[in-house]
Amino acid sequence: MATPSTPPLLTMSGITKSFPGVRALDGVDLDVAAGEVHCLLGQNGAGKSTLIKVLAGAHQPDEGEIVWRGERVALKSPVAAMNLGIATIYQELDLVRHLSVAENVFLGHEVATKGFVRRREARQRTAELLKRLGHPEIEPGRIVGSLSAAGQQIVSMARALSHDVKLIVMDEPSAALDPDEVDNLFRIVADLTDQGVAVIYISHRLEEIRRIGDRVTVLKDGRAAASGLPAKDTPTPKVVSLMTGRNVEYAFPEKAPEDVVVRGGEPVLTAEGLALDGEFAPVDFELRPGEIVGLAGLVGSGRSEILETVFGARKPTAGRITVAGKPLRLGSVTAAVAAGLGLAPEERKSQALLMTESVSRNVSISSLSRFSRGSWLDRGGERAATRAAARDLSLRPDNPDALIRTLSGGNQQKAVLARWLLRGCKVLLLDEPTRGVDVGARAELYALIRRLADEGVAVLLVSSEIPEVLGLADRVIVLREGRVVHTAPAHELDEHRVLDLVMEGS
Ligand SMILES: Nc1ncnc2c1ncn2[C@@H]1O[C@H](COP(=O)(O)OP(=O)(O)OP(=O)(O)O)[C@@H](O)[C@H]1O
Ligand SMILES: [Mg+2]
8 A cells, every 4th residue: 555655646625416406426535545445435325436437537526626646637538537547347337248358348449449450459458458357268259248247347347457547446346246256356456456556446345345445435425424544444333333324233133933944834935846957957945935045156056047937037947836836837927926926136227127217117117007097007106105115225315206227226226126025025036135235224124124024925035145145044045056055044054164065065
């Protein structure tokens, strides 16, 4: 980390930015030194992404000043920021899915992607960058849309490094990553900072900030609640109370009583010999009303595919599913929804949300029949019901008419969950429900999921965060490479044991 006498690489002062009806940033100061990892923390909607979009030239501030290497600059466009050496890896990756890896990396560069020689040069340089990022196996010619989320993020990183960068901004880069991919990311960050590159790092995971952060700035309601605190020495309760203005309990809610788990009622959902060629081998499981079952495994272990298959978004190659004693028509989302199943998917932007619609419509979309009055829609009822579901999840802003795309990442996630709360499912399939959700709302979300279970909903939960699976689930099914390697009550497992099982099996 730079010594205090070095002038900052970047100083942002008094940054203010309003959107219609919201002051997203209100006089924020931030300074970043060369070679440091500066973490930005704050609840959902606190203004983190907006601040870095100002720095990336994607938003123009209403007020405030940006000084870069001693000179006042105006970042009129993303290209202007790039040219200074400021690169951004966005929360919602902004790659062009139908172009190749190399074309994405060199999009907008002088090394144009047209022409044979140039293309070959672009591919060669892309291959070098991918190697530097620890992913030599990614083919520069591969279409980006066919890569995993982690792979796409590496491409985004390669694009950043294809410029002569002095500052890389990463907006929740670890949210879609497995533990070993997070290790790779941290190695990349360490390499960069060794070379004097500064990193602004946004994450909701406090343990990550302790691991790689030098300093922390905490945003709350568009203001800096604290600037430049030492990342490793500031006690967690202090950080949390700066973020939330209150003390948040980390405790998970009480588990279901033993009789639900062990003797239970009749299963509400039974899967027998369910298999999808190339994704997962035959699995059998049961979900009882009132219990939360966790699926643990790495990306690619088949956990999301199982959820999608149960929900009818994929057609299994073998097996059967019974819901409340009746066979479920497989490969049909309509049949699954009619039978009382709900899915909150992993990729909310592409899979779940109607980005051009209001919050209210996004929440009510699966319950519209409830608000139909003949040929017209009871909009008042729709809005009131949305408001109630949103309140349960502390969704911000508290305005059902706001467009969903104007919500912060974490609040969009809450809207997807609100949809299934409103619908009232028998079986709730949750894929990474707390991804991008801040620590305060996380505790509320855990309590809410447990409350739904207590009311008789059966929950099948996928999470990359092993403590979350163990803390929330009653029973855990551990998957590796598409096979069930272990099933046990959560209290019989611990984090190390699950890690062993998901990685290698011992
Ligand atoms: N384009 C926009 N139009 C209107 N409001 C916006 C727009 N972009 C952001 N906002 C609002 O600005 C506030 C700050 O949002 P921002 O995305 O910066 O939050 P964040 O700290 O990144 O949250 P998260 O942790 O959920 O990603 C929110 O109230 C959000 O709804
Ligand atoms: Mg954000």
